[in-house]
């Protein structure tokens with residue numbers, strides 16, 4: 001076995017690993033090894049590259065060219081090792097990297113685990129091949145509780161997690177006519193739109209009682225209308241029972257003929273290396289607010305780590321790319337001797353489907369209920385400009401308030417926000433409510449958030465005050 005050493009070992013070439021590398025170089029750390037096991041890409045944009053809606057040049061345009069990288073140092077390639085870390089020894093501070101040419105053992109002073117997450121598929125008959133081809137990609141998916149090479153998936157089964165998936169789905173969209181997308185979260189909706197844009201007939205299947213699980217049921221009616229207007233059928237409360245060559249069968253007995261099935265049914269963190277080495281793990285790798293793991297010289301960032309939820313302090317898996325990048329900055333600053341911390345996280349989701357924008361921040365009422373948190377929801381209609389202005393668009397906002405007594409939150413604390421808005425981006429609202437929820441604010445604190453009005457930009461009605469007055473009235477009724 002070949003032996004080498006480095007000052008900083010970074011495992012994973014996703015956003016967390018790449019930003020860790022970029023920051024480390026900026027901070028003057030030069031002796032770095034960045035281990036990557038698949039071609040790096042701009043992962044969030046991949047559905048839009050398959051559909052061509054935002055990326056007309058297709059998936060190729062989203063590849064990160066390490067020979068001539070745009071946002072990384074020009075000589076990045078000298079530090080890149082292609083392979084898979086298969087073992088991490090904490091005491092010796094060594095990692096074993098499996099490459100096609102053999103294994104390499106590398107000794108490090110500090111390490112950052114940025115191993116991300118893999119697609120998760122429910123344990124359905126027929127999703128894997130009888131005989132898997134040789135796995136060249138070295139990446140995995142999880143089916144039920146089993147981690148399998150991605151190349152073991154049946155020929156008509158797809159996931160969307162990286163460059164390889166975007167290329168195979170791109171080929172699928174060129175050749176085929178009909179697709180079933182399983183899962184109606186952000187990625188499921190984005191893939192349904194992408195395949196529709198490529199001219200395919202699309203059916204969406206959701207196991208839960210209603211579509212778009214990050215929104216409460218009453219917020220989803222306009223989403224269903226929009227999908228129906230494109231002839232996209234949505235089947236809810238239903239699970240895929242079996243995948244076969246010509247299609248799928250459902251647990252209600254129905255059979256659907258389809259050319260391919262795209263599972264957008266969630267992800268699981270890649271924590272096998274961390275677990276195997278004895279680092280502290282639960283849902284994900286446990287880190288403190290400096291992103292340090294249970295070992296003083298090993299940090300972890302991105303989808304592989306769990307954080308504390310801003311609203312409640314409960315452990316959560318945020319699975320958010322922008323957060324992975326922030327975490328990478330914090331980890332590297334601490335490694336470089338510049339103390340930095342990251343506050344607890346508030347999980348958000350934001351997407352758009354056929355120009356209907358959907359945002360969810362923190363807890364929905366339904367998810368809170370499943371976790372035993374008592375809530376009250378307040379929903380208000382919203383128009384982006386006054387009625388006399390035809391450019392105005394309609395939408396709906398909702399805040400979720402905690403009403404029970406708990407050590408984790410205050411009564412009246414805003415723990416969730418949802419928005420559905422036609423044609424215009426609700427980005428500013430989502431960002432504002434991430435802050436409100438992370439800072440454990442109650443409805444009364446909404447006074448401290450300014451509402452700016454100009455006729456060109458918005459309606460004169462102050463929605464924050466509207467929400468606040470309805471919430472106060474409802475809370476006082478509840479307390480009587």
Ligand SMILES: Cc1cc2nc3c(=O)[nH]c(=O)nc-3n(C[C@H](O)[C@H](O)[C@H](O)COP(=O)(O)OP(=O)(O)OC[C@H]3O[C@@H](n4cnc5c(N)ncnc54)[C@H](O)[C@@H]3O)c2cc1C
Pocket residue numbers: 011012013014015016017035036037038043044045046047083084085086114115116117118139160161162187270273301302303304319320321322323324
């Ligand atoms: C289709 C899609 C759309 C998304 N849209 C958004 C969005 O709009 N906004 C947003 O903020 N987030 C979005 N996300 C989430 C975002 O992409 C993730 O949060 C982000 O990729 C996490 O970065 P990461 O570096 O932690 O993990 P990953 O991107 O998963 O990268 C980890 C890498 O490490 C590799 N690896 C794992 N184990 C090993 C090992 N042992 N040895 C070597 N390499 C290893 C993995 O194979 C992978 O290449 C989206 C995700 C997807 C899939």
